[in-house]
Amino acid sequence: MSLEEETQLVADVLLADRKAIADFVHQFSDMVFGFIGKRIDNQSVVEDLCQDVFLAAWAQLSSFQFKSSLKTWLCAIAQNKVSDFYRRQIHELPFEDDCDELEIFSPEAPWISIEQSLDRRILEKQIQLTMLELPEGYRAILRWRYWDQKSLSDVALQTGKTIKSVERLLARARTQFAAKWKEGRHGN
Numbered sequence: 380m381s382l383e384e385e386t387q388l389v390a391d392v393l394l395a396d397r398k399a400i401a402d403f404v405h406q407f408s409d410m411v412f413g414f415i416g417k418r419i420d421n422q423s424v425v426e427d428l429c430q431d432v433f434l435a436a437w438a439q440l441s442s443f444q445f446k447s448s449l450k451t452w453l454c455a456i457a458q459n460k461v462s463d464f465y466r467r468q469i470h471e472l473p474f475e476d477d478c479d480e481l482e483i484f485s486p487e488a489p490w491i492s493i494e495q496s497l498d499r500r501i502l503e504k505q506i507q508l509t510m511l512e513l514p515e516g517y518r519a520i521l522r523w524r525y526w527d528q529k530s531l532s533d534v535a536l537q538t539g540k541t542i543k544s545v546e547r548l549l550a551r552a553r554t555q556f557a558a559k560w561k562e563g564r565h566g567n
Contacts, residue, residue, distance in 0.1 A: 380406065385449050393441060404433060407453050414457045418522055419464065420511055428460045435460070462527075462537065465519035469538050469548065505563065512559045517552035524549055 380388075388406070391399030411432050415425045435456050443452060510518050523529045531549070535542045 380449070382445065386445065389440060389443060389449070392437070407450065408433075410450060411453055411457050414454055415461060418461045418526060420507070420518065421515070424464065428457070428464060431460050432457045458527075462523070465523045466537050468516040468519035469523075469534070469540075471516055505560075509556060509560045509563055512563075513552065513555055517555055520545075520549055520552045521556065 388399055388403055392403050408429065412425060412429050415428050415432070419425050419428065432453060436453060439456075443449075447455075510521070513521075520534065523534055524531075529537075531542050531545050534540075534549075535545045538545065540548075
């Protein structure tokens with residue numbers, strides 16, 4: 380979509396033109412849905428967040444200055460909605476200071492040797508299935524840290540927790556992932 384087409388579409392949406400609003404949603408909904416769907420496994424949550432993205436976009440559309448494409452702008456809004464979701468999920472998890480029983484993540488994690496011998500798509504599917512077995516909060520912290528490459532201090536700042544608490548939560552999430560991974564590998 381050219382800048383001129385985007386400008387006209389935004390102008391028409393701001394005039395509450397029903398066809399323009401439908402075109403706007405049609406033009407970008409698959410992209411927003413896919414963006415969020417790659418980060419969250421729950422279909423109903425993805426649908427809700429997609430709606431939230433478009434509601435936020437319409438609320439902010441009058442201030443859109445075309446410094447980026449609409450696609451890039453919508454992805455930024457979607458990323459913020461995903462981050463908000465991760466933050467809520469992480470807040471629901473207990474942050475305990477007593478974690479002596481945790482096995483600290485090691486570089487000899489089971490997926491390292493598998494990654495060398497399996498096709499990447501098969502590995503990604505196995506990771507996705509293993510992630511689905513984890514509580515949503517653990518999935519959120521793992522995605523935030525490794526998919527979105529947020530630093531521990533970023534996650535701590537976003538969640539209002541200490542870096543140490545986030546480290547412990549991440550360690551628990553990795554330990555549980557490793558255990559689920561191992562269970563899945565022996566079950567096949």
